[in-house]
Structure formats: structure tokens, C-alpha cells
Amino acid sequence: MEKKYALITGCSSGFGALMAIELAKNSFHVLATMRSTNKADLLMELANREGVQSHLSIHELDVTSSHSIENLKGLLQQLPSVDVLINNAGYAGAGFAEEVPLDEYRAQFETNVFGTIAVTQAVLPFMRAQRKGTIINMSSISGRAGFPGLSPYAASKFAIEGWSESLRLEMKPFGVHVAMLEPGSFKTSIWSTGKKITEKSLRKDSPYYVYMTKIQDYLDKSEPNYEDPIIVAKKAVSIALKKKPTLRYPVGKGxxxxxxxxxxxxxxxxxxxxxxxxxxxxxxxx
Incomplete structure (x- = not known):
């Protein structure tokens, strides 16, 4: 059977690490990328536990760096095929719109939106030429419904939704399928270490401080009900294995x-x- 190759961004933890393992368990060779390979310990621990380390190769990739994207193109040229791309790298920017500096909005878009576009542009020539492939973009419930205090994150995911719709229509005639995963709240680091709340909204002299604390309290109380991220990883594999995936896959309770x-x-x-x-x-x- 012909070996299939999958590229995943943001594999140091969370969804990315679990997706890499699940695809490797399904006989894909996975190029697991992360901004720093020094953070590969968790992934390798999981791979050794599941006995799939031979199906994984770890590569450094900063989706916001043009130099890093150029290196990725060189890596892709060495592969016999590029069958699946999962654009998973991202983080959650938070704070009230009046207080979030433009630079923080730009940084959010650099990773979640422009990083996704840059990696996809590197992969598209290969998929288009081979006339097959599946691209899975990580969206979110926040890409379908805005939430107060999360406008940087929600705006980036709404952008991914629109861009993915256009990309799907562009690539389908070439046999390349585009799909989106839209998870709800899961137990990943994006809502702990991965969430970046702007400094002003955390100050007691902020006009939004009470509102911000109400939101934080709501999220903290909801956290015990967050689901296991393996659900999302398994859904990603099911999409990767489909011959004709649909566009949107909402995942999670409610x-x-x-x-x-x-x-x-x-x-x-x-x-x-x-x-x-x-x-x-x-x-x-x-």
C-alpha cells in the first residue's frame, strides 16, 4: 500500500500532538512541526508509548517566519507526496477591544491567519500537481459565534472560516479538498498557557475589569466540563481518511x-x- 504523508503544524502539545499520534497509528508518515524542537518531549513520550515513533519525524517550523516557510518548501520537495495538511498552530488572544493594542491583534493574525495561509501556499503546488490532497484548517466555535473578551481570537477564526470557503472552491477542481474543524471547549493549553489576555483588561482600574472577571469566572467554572482533546484528534483522522470530506466539522458537546x-x-x-x-x-x- 502506498505510504501517505501528513504535515501538521503546532505539534508540541494539545490537538497537534494528539493528531500526530493518531495519524501515525493510521499508517501515515507524519511530519510533526513546531516552533522549537526543544518542546518535542511530550510528543516523543506519546509516540514511544504508542509505538509509532518510526512513523514520525519532527521538524522546526515557525509559521510566522518567511525563512522557516522557505525551509519547509525544501523539505516538501523531498517527499513522494503531500497527502494531508493540518493547520493547527495558533493561540487565543483575549481582552476588551478598546484595550487590546493593534500590535496584539496583528500578532494574533500573524499566527492564526497569515501563518495558516503561508503554510498552505507552500503545500498547494504539490497537492495541485498530484491532483489530490486534504487540507484541514483548525477553526473554532469562536469562528462561528463571537464572545466578549475574545475578539482577537474570534476575529482570526472568522477570517479562517471565510478564507477556507474560498480556498475550497478554488481547489476542488484540482482534486484537493478543504475542511475545517470547529471545536468547542476542550482540555488544551490554549485556555491556560495558550491564552494571552491583554494587560489593561486585567487591571482593577480598567472600566472592563468587573466584566473581564465575570468572563474569567465563567470560563473557570466551565473548565471541569471541557472534553478530552482526543475526540478532536480522532475526528481529524476521520476527515483525513475520507475521499470527499465536507467543509465544516463542529466538534464537542453542545x-x-x-x-x-x-x-x-x-x-x-x-x-x-x-x-x-x-x-x-x-x-x-x-
Missing amino acids: VKTRISLKNLLSWKSWENIILKKLYKNYFINK
């Missing part, structure tokens, strides 16, 4: 319901639900 409700309800009803959850009745009927 995610499909939340998206459906947002689409069905009036905006006024939707915002009242969100604000009531976060801030009791303070904003309602103001």
Missing part, C-alpha cells in the same frame, strides 16, 4: 446546538442569552 441556535434566533435574543450567562441581568434591558 457545539452544533449553539451554532444552530445562533442561526435561528434573532440577534437580540442571542445576545441576551450570552450576556445573561456572563453578567447576570446587569446589561439586560439597559
